[in-house]
Amino acid sequence: MTKSPSEPGSDVTTTSRRKFMTSTLAGGMAMTGVGRASAQQKPGSAAVANPKNLPPNVPDWSKVLGDGVAAHPYGKPSKFEKHVVRRDVEWLTASRESSVNFTPLHELDGIITPNGLCFERHHGGAAEIKPLDYRLMIHGLVNKPLIFTLDDLKRFPRTNRIHFLECAANSGMEWRGAQLNGCQFTHGMVHNVMYTAVPLKALLEEAGVKPNGKWLLAEGADAAGMTRSIPLDKALNDCLIAFKMNGEALRTEQGYPVRLVVPGWEGNMWVKWLRRIEVGDQPWHTHEETSKYTSLMSDGRARRFSFIMDAKSVVTNPSPEAPLLAKGRNVLSGLAWSGRGKVTRVDVTMDGGRNWQEARIDGLVLDKSLTRFYVDFDWQGQELVIQSRAHDETGYVQPTKNELRKVRGVNNIYHNNGIQTWLVRSNGETENVEIS
Amino acid sequence: MSRFLKRASVAALVLAASASAVLAQQLGVGREATVAEIKAWDIAVRPDGKGLPVGKGTAARGETIFQTQCATCHGEFGEGKGRWPELAGGHGTLKADRPFKTIGSYWPYATTVFDYVRRAMPFGNAQSLSDDDLYAVTAYLLSLNDIVKDPNFELSEKTLPAVKMPNADGFYDDDREVSEKQFWARKPCMKECSKEAAAVIGRAMAVDVTPGQKAGPKVD
Structure with a gap:
């Protein structure tokens, strides 16, 4: 009789599991590379466990001492979780400095994305900014143009908010049909993080927005000088100037030391390495809101400023x-x-x-x-x-x-x-x- | 207390509260930015020309700069090498099954070319071109798209905002809440919604471009 995996004593090997693995490996040509890789690496699905470690035996880790407290000053995931990583699609872009990788959604649970697994999207690589040399400038239609240091920003009242960030192009390769065989690649341009931040409203009030101020330009300090126009109403409503994610400093690739948070709106607007906010009376029509991030419809015209990410x-x-x-x-x-x-x-x-x-x-x-x-x-x-x-x-x-x-x-x-x-x-x- | 006095004191309280609210808003944190600092960091250009620096350049001069600093990736004629972006051509293809979106066929404003080249190009050596070089390269890109026809036409802070792009009227503001209102307020079927089982009509594994494979289609 074939043992079902859910039966007692069936966790060493199971016929159905072994059968699945065999068919996976034998069907190599049909199965995708990523499917093969993750199936092989996935410890939970390893075909054979070591009987010496299973009851009634007592495994080594119950006998010998493990690492002491100083072995890992900054902890990393278990070495058995090495397959849980961001992955990219090499053919997608010309260079990795202007490219994207994807969150391994299928390996995660709950709602918080671990910082090191949050997908990356750069247009000119990830800028490395010394916190002491960081400056944020606010100018344009304001009463008093201002420059803030990182420490200055931390003197404003803080708030903690959990928000998803989804790239507007998430699932963008699937418009014509099923193309990428993996949840990481079809949906992995999304992450969800708790931000510690100050409301953008507080900074704008400090500078004093003039009555004709209607739009903001948010600009990054990276080598792409990422820029997006944002309606002032949104900025005053819920936009955040974030310096922590999930309790620790932003990761370099997520905009260290400061990024903009634009809740519910397309990820491209969440400018990383934020260096400048200009207040104006109309949008700037930057590269990222004309050539890119506009939606070409079948009649040849294109939607612009489609900011909100639909359910x-x-x-x-x-x-x-x-x-x-x-x-x-x-x-x-x-x-x-x-x-x-x-x-x-x-x-x-x-x-x-x-x-x-x-x-x-x-x-x-x-x-x-x-x-x-x-x-x-x-x-x-x-x-x-x-x-x-x-x-x-x-x-x-x-x-x-x-x-x-x-x-x-x-x-x-x-x-x-x-x-x-x-x-x-x-x-x-x-x-x-x-x-x- | 008379009604009037009560009202007056309430008004005074409201005034005091709003005054302190104003005070609370101004924390005195940060320092004033100088005119010189703003000028140096403000590199944004708007379609009306706001932000354009004083300068000038022609397509003829821009060609030299483009061939030495840009053509490695974008190709001699802006056709794009490998997966690097194509910058020219594609006129009239926006309704096609495979649209070819370039500066000439898609971008609504010529000022965006100047702004983007200034902030992000050459790739890996951003903000390195002089203002005159930026006008020259912008003029060359417009000439590759037959928008600037005279190679000696002088593009400047005065002439650039007046350049009309072919697809200038091709954009409209997000209208999803109107044009897609059918996606709201509906009660989808939950039980026995179709008589026949759904048939598989497309398979990612048949397309075979998931990482681990060598080739793949080109996407934006």
């Missing part, structure tokens, strides 16, 4: 890099978010949209933040066609990809928040597909 969700497990490994009880897990407010509901289907159920939302449900959902289910090896659908507090319901294409065509590049489909085969292998 979106994705099932992170199972997904191509996180296949189902065991029959019986399983946990489906995913993320939902909306740039317009809180996620109110997530629906999940496992039969390609014929029947849906409400997922169980767990943990914090916050404004413009990732929200975690689960469906606990039994799987007997049948083929599954999995989708998730987010609802937000404005009544927006995440559209299908075809619904989006009907309005926008396929050349938008940006703002693809269409419903994602994963096909789970009878051996647990999971693939990015599109369905009729």
